[in-house]
Amino acid sequence: MPTVRDAVLDLLRNHGMTTLFGNPGSTEIPFLADLPPDFSYVLSLNEATATAMADGYAQASRRPALVNLHSAVGLGNGMGSLVNAAASHSPVVALVGQQARPLLATPAALANQHPTLLPLGTVKFAAEPTRAEDVPAILAQAIHLATQPPAGPVCVSVPMDDWDRECDPAHYRPTVSRGVVGGGVLGAQAVEDLCDLVAAARTPVLVVGHELDTTHGFDHVARLAEHLAAPVWLSGFSPRCGYPTGHRAFRGTLPMDARSVRSALNGHDLVIALGCPVFTYYPHDPAPALPEGTELVSVTADPHTAARAVAGDTYIGAPDAAVHTLLAQVPPSGRVLPERPVLPAPRKATVPGRLSTEEIFDVVARALPAETIVVNEAIRQLPQFWARVPVRRPGGFHMAGAIGLGFGLPGAIGVQLACPDRPVLAILGDGSLQYTVQALWTAAQRRIPLTVVVLNNNEYAILKDWGNRLGTGHIPGLDLPGIDITALARGYGISTTRAETTDQLRQALDHSLADAHPHLIEAALAPSPYRWNSDGATPSSTTATKSSLNSAERG
CATH class of the missing domain: 3.40.50.970 (Thiamin diphosphate (ThDP)-binding fold, Pyr/PP domains)
Known part of the structure; x- marks a missing residue:
């Protein structure tokens, strides 16, 4: 028996x-x-x-x-x-x-x-x-x-x-x-109402989330953006990427607070949110969710996401099916899609032997094959990542859904085991690496061809940004001196490189991406621009940090 x-x-x-x-x-x-x-x-x-x-x-x-x-x-x-x-x-x-x-x-x-x-x-x-x-x-x-x-x-x-x-x-x-087959589609009346609303819009904008990270949804939503001549924002803190971010309609990720989200959506008469929350805020801001005169409609397969939306009407159904319906039933707008803003030159690091975030991501963007999957847990550097490193294929991006540190390294191992024919790059902060650093052992023992880039600025810089924003005094525990990242990795059986110049980083990436074994690259990142005194941040560095944080919020 x-x-x-x-x-x-x-x-x-x-x-x-x-x-x-x-x-x-x-x-x-x-x-x-x-x-x-x-x-x-x-x-x-x-x-x-x-x-x-x-x-x-x-x-x-x-x-x-x-x-x-x-x-x-x-x-x-x-x-x-x-x-x-x-x-x-x-x-x-x-x-x-x-x-x-x-x-x-x-x-x-x-x-x-x-x-x-x-x-x-x-x-x-x-x-x-x-x-x-x-x-x-x-x-x-x-x-x-x-x-x-x-x-x-x-x-x-x-x-x-x-x-x-x-x-x-x-x-x-x-x-x-036995099996269970699911996936709801919109009813006939909902389809008619949605199509009429979108067809009547004069200046629509799309907000796209992780539910469109599917084989068909990913590319078809780019066609929809062209069809409607609509710019596209990625939902803030999206755990996956539902849009080809190298496309000319892409404008970045939505900011974190309500006031900045409203500013990003200003000038549009209709926001079409597809497969994402409306909206993912942090921190609290009492500003209204939408500019005056702007309507919002969303489509999601998640009833909880639908119920918790802060504005607009929501249709519960498969967003990729909704994209197909809109392409088939809404006439082309006849409008011209504005060109994507020109990417500024990378900011240069001012500290000898250190690299700026933009310098690092420009090298990464040039090195990665189109089919690469990026698992990103460098949360502070996400805006620069989205601006400079394109995600070109479905399934090409992952991050911790709850922004809980510790997913990045082991998550990347799981991704590579599931997709052995695609290169996988894990981008981590030096702080986030320590949450699950022992996952390097599994990568070494199983000879998983994973490239790990650790952005090491020896601090919890994002918390220094928040302290500065909130106007706090000294916050303890935000510096991380004395951790030898490459020695730790070698102790688990991982080969390593430290990169202090763009040429060193480029060579290390080329070598690792061509290798059949795991490799860790420690990228020496410039530290945050402010330091503490008895009253909090120094005046000169406060200005620089606020500028950096506002840039991050704009995505």
Whole structure:
């Protein structure tokens, strides 16, 4: 008679989930022992990195990915990564080990007393089957829910003595083999209303989000921009890129605060938001969301995004289908699309042996093949990245959906495992690297051809920017001296280069992109332009930093 474990392995095969991520513990051994040869177990050194790897893999492969976590503590370690996965709508399936059933009513070690409550707030669904024979059905339900729009992580806790229990094939085989096909489309009246609204617009503007990062949506929305002669903004903090950013209609990412968003949208009579929140703000600004006389309409597959929009009417449906409909049913505008503003020359670093952000990204843009996937966790430098490094293909960009540091490095490993035929570049800050630096070990052990560029300015510069903006006094803990990044990487088995000039960076990138092994490049980034005194930032540097921050907000 097959066991529960046999049934679950068949279920995972049916969904193409044969690459598993984890850091094993005792409650997981009955499931992991003697894995069949068609399964691959990707070992991470802790659960946060394992979950982030599964997140990157799920997003890049566009399939659910399983991470195996160790009881309550392992789930707790992975929770921050699950927060990012939830914000990125990533179908991560967390399979959590649990103590044996006879011990759950006792003070046993490693018993998760609240297996369905602990992950709430980060997952769409959480369950622990009441009977061993229900494990395949509950896990199947979780997988289906993870993949249905809006996709997101799920969690199933399984007691360790369930795996060897017999499971009747007649009971589990229908569950294992079935599929669920979803993806809503707009109704006829909604289509008519949307098309009439767009056709009547004289000066429309598009705001595009991660839901259009699909094979068809990515390129077709560029056609729509030309069709309507509409400039395009990327939604702020978008975890994926739904638009070819080298296209002449692209204007950057929307700013962070309401006043700046309204300024960016000024002069347009209709904002068409496709597959994105309306809007992602930080910090709070009491300004109205839209300029006077501007209307907004949005299309999203996520009912929660629709309900939380700060302005306009929202249609719930697949945004890529809406793009196809608008192209087919709205006449061409006949207007001329304005040319993209000319990119300014890169700012030069004034500190010897250091590079400016613009210098670094100009070298990166010239070095990367068109099919490269960039995983970016250098949050402070995102505006310069979007201005200078084009994303040319669907699936070409990832970042932490909740802006929680620690996704970048392990997420890039997961992305590369899912897309072995595409180059993958991870761009990290020196601070963000330290959150999950041990992921370098996995990259080295599996010889993953990953290029990692660490922008090292020896500080949490973005927090200095915020301190300056808020007019605070001295903030402790914002400098990061004494970390030898290349030595750390070599300790994990990664080859390294330090680049202090554009020529050194160019040579290092060319070498790494041509190599079949992982490589880390430490790019010596110029530090932030202000320092603290007893009253806060110095006057001369305050002006420079505010200018830099405002530029970042403009995207």
